[in-house]
Amino acid sequence: xxxxxxxxxxxxxxxxxxxxxxxxxxxxxxxxxxxxxxxxxxxxxxxxxxxxxxxxxxxxxxxxxxxxxxxxxxxxxxxxxxxxxxxxxxxxxxxxxxxxxxxxxxxxxxxxxxxxxxxxxxxxxxxxxxxxxxxxxxxxxxxxxxxxxxxxxxxxxxxxxxxxxxxxxxxxxxxxxxxxxxxxxxxxxxxxxxxxxxxxxxxxxxxxxxxxxxxxxxxxxxxxxxxxxxxxxxxxxxxxxxxxxxxxxxxxxxxxxxxxxxxxxxxxxxxxxxxxxxxxxxxxxxxxxxxxxxxxxxxxxxxxxxxxxxxxxxxxxxxxxxxxxxxxxxxxxxxxxxxxxxxxxxxxxxxxxxxxxxxxxx
Numbered sequence: 534x535x536x537x538x539x540x541x542x543x544x545x546x547x548x549x550x551x552x553x554x555x556x557x558x559x560x561x562x563x564x565x566x567x568x569x570x571x572x573x574x575x576x577x578x579x580x581x582x583x584x585x586x587x588x589x590x591x592x593x594x595x596x597x598x599x600x601x602x603x604x605x606x607x608x609x610x611x612x613x614x615x616x617x618x619x620x621x622x623x624x625x626x627x628x629x630x631x632x633x634x635x636x637x638x639x640x641x642x643x644x645x646x647x648x649x650x651x652x653x654x655x656x657x658x659x660x661x662x663x664x665x666x667x668x669x670x671x672x673x674x675x676x677x678x679x680x681x682x683x684x685x686x687x688x689x690x691x692x693x694x695x696x697x698x699x700x701x702x703x704x705x706x707x708x709x710x711x712x713x714x715x716x717x718x719x720x721x722x723x724x725x726x727x728x729x730x731x732x733x734x735x736x737x738x739x740x741x742x743x744x745x746x747x748x749x750x751x752x753x754x755x756x757x758x759x760x761x762x763x764x765x766x767x768x769x770x771x772x773x774x775x776x777x778x779x780x781x782x783x784x785x786x787x788x789x790x791x792x793x794x795x796x797x798x799x800x801x802x803x804x805x806x807x808x809x810x811x812x813x814x815x816x817x818x819x820x821x822x823x824x825x826x827x828x829x830x831x832x833x834x835x836x837x838x839x840x841x842x843x844x845x846x847x848x849x850x851x852x853x854x855x856x857x858x859x860x861x862x863x864x865x866x867x868x869x870x871x872x873x874x875x876x877x878x879x880x881x882x883x884x885x886x887x888x889x890x891x892x893x894x895x
Contacts, residue, residue, distance in 0.1 A: 557762045558608035564679040568598045600638040604765040607631030625854025628761030629820040635764035636814035643807035650799030662787035669779040676773035683766045759855045771806045823851040842867025857886040
């Protein structure tokens with residue numbers, strides 16, 4: 534008979550939000566306010582002065598304010614419903630949904646910029662170089678401040694990885710069995726290791742595995758990133774890029790007469806932004822479709838290699854939050870190897886926040 538070791542929804546929470554969730558939410562809200570203020574200022578100034586350049590840039594800022602607003606709303610929704618049992622694995626992936634929506638908006642912005650630039654390259658129009666340059670510089674300054682707010686002294690996406698090293702003093706808290714399921718929760722929402730007869734040797738092995746995992750983890754800087762914050766950051770950088778390219782083109786047009794450079798720079802910017810949008814869309818969609826996290830899956834295989842007589846027969850690993858993974862692992866094991874022992878060997882992988890272990894006799 535198979536032995537299953539799992540934590541039920543009744544015995545632990547399903548809040549898998551990123552560790553920097555609240556701080557990222559505050560930063561994004563500030564950037565939304567700053568972008569919205571810039572948008573309103575440009576639209577009002579455009580109507581007062583009759584400047585189409587100001588009006589156009591103001592409405593362009595509106596698209597970014599909308600996208601950033603989606604990111605801010607996603608943080609709030611995920612926080613409010615973090616413990617809502619209507620969501621089987623919590624709301625840790627709400628940010629991915631918002632990031633995907635923002636990627637679509639970013640793609641549309643790139644398309645509009647590309648088409649408009651191509652039309653202006655074929656049919657050049659008069660440009661108010663001085664006025665447009667001032668607008669571009671102000672926009673760039675706003676984007677620099679926004680980028681600083683979103684970075685907050687951290688890498689863009691929360692690339693921080695650590696591992697819990699359980700001490701020999703930790704013991705299992707066994708709450709008995711229910712329907713063939715053993716529930717072994719750990720303090721802090723993770724998974725506790727179990728004491729064994731050869732605990733000293735086991736601890737040494739676990740520490741070695743933990744060191745290997747930590748070394749490998751730091752080689753992958755993009756692992757565990759907050760794609761909602763990343764989407765907001767890319768919108769800001771997209772705007773900053775268009776501002777820089779516009780300033781270069783406008784100065785060249787004003788002092789060198791290179792009027793053609795303005796639409797060319799627009800096309801270049803559109804291509805770069807489109808690539809950012811595609812990358813973000815690819816990364817967020819893979820999470821939304823529960824793609825296998827190959828990195829953590831390999832860590833699980835490595836952690837169980839030292840368990841003699843154990844063979845993995847089925848393994849599922851998917852993301853349920855920026856730094857959280859759910860795992861279902863089925864193993865064929867020799868007599869005496871329990872689900873608790875398998876769980877303890879995987880305890881060094883701190884991304885595993887929801888673990889189901891099934892052991893079949895070998």
